[in-house]
Amino acid sequence: GEDVEQSLFLSVREGDSSVINCTYTDSSSTYLYWYKQEPGAGLQLLTYIFSNMDMKQDQRLTVLLNKKDKHLSLRIADTQTGDSAIYFCAVPNYGGATNKLIFGTGTLLAVQP
Amino acid sequence: DTGVSQNPRHKITKRGQNVTFRCDPISEHNRLYWYRQTLGQGPEFLTYFQNEAQLEKSRLLSDRFSAERPKGSFSTLEIQRTEQGDSAMYLCASSRRWESEAFFGQGTRLTVV
Numbered sequence: 001g002e003d004v005e006q007s008l009f010l011s012v013r014e015g016d017s018s019v020i021n022c023t024y025t026d027s028s029s030t031y032l033y034w035y036k037q038e039p040g041a042g043l044q045l046l047t048y049i050f051s052n053m054d055m056k057q058d059q060r061l062t063v064l065l066n067k068k069d070k071h072l073s074l075r076i077a078d079t080q081t082g083d084s085a086i087y088f089c090a091v092p093n094y095g096g097a098t099n100k101l102i103f104g105t106g107t108l109l110a111v112q113p
Numbered sequence: 114d115t116g117v118s119q120n121p122r123h124k125i126t127k128r129g130q131n132v133t134f135r136c137d138p139i140s141e142h143n144r145l146y147w148y149r150q151t152l153g154q155g156p157e158f159l160t161y162f163q164n165e166a167q168l169e170k171s172r173l174l175s176d177r178f179s180a181e182r183p184k185g186s187f188s189t190l191e192i193q194r195t196e197q198g199d200s201a202m203y204l205c206a207s208s209r210r211w212e213s214e215a216f217f218g219q220g221t222r223l224t225v226v
Contacts (some may be wrong), residue, residue: 042117042218043206043217045216097168098144098161100146105155
């Protein structure tokens, strides 16, 4: 089945760029997603990229996709303390009746003032 | 607020009791998902509804779990004879169509004591 892996922790200083990485195994996914989760809260959809794109930029967020290596990254420019959260990479799995999302374990981003 | 709504936000119950959670999806979304998230992990798929039909259930959904979506609008997830291992965050998500992004609610945090 689909496997999604992320590094567990990233610490950056306020104002620096953050890069969160994700690798996945299923190459048939059409869209790939990034979600953000603040403590005790649900998941907030941050951005997504279509599989025929290499890059997508949305304000401070840049998503890079390397389909050959099955590698996805999320870059946050000018990281702020409010960006401190857990970031999940999510990849659809098409086995069964629906395109359920398979999540990585999440990367905890800690932003130091 | 037109987002996904979940109630209650928190539930503490004694082992062996039954609990029921409710999810109200975004109104025009006919696809509804339940996920479970344990501490330090990403969400895991439990079950999927398209309108009122439950089309897929994960192996995680034991016989003690039942989900319904009687009129294709809100959904309920019931856990019978709760066990300590059921302690988790239960997340509901909805989407408009096959490849569209899924939006999550704030979740219901269940603690079984």
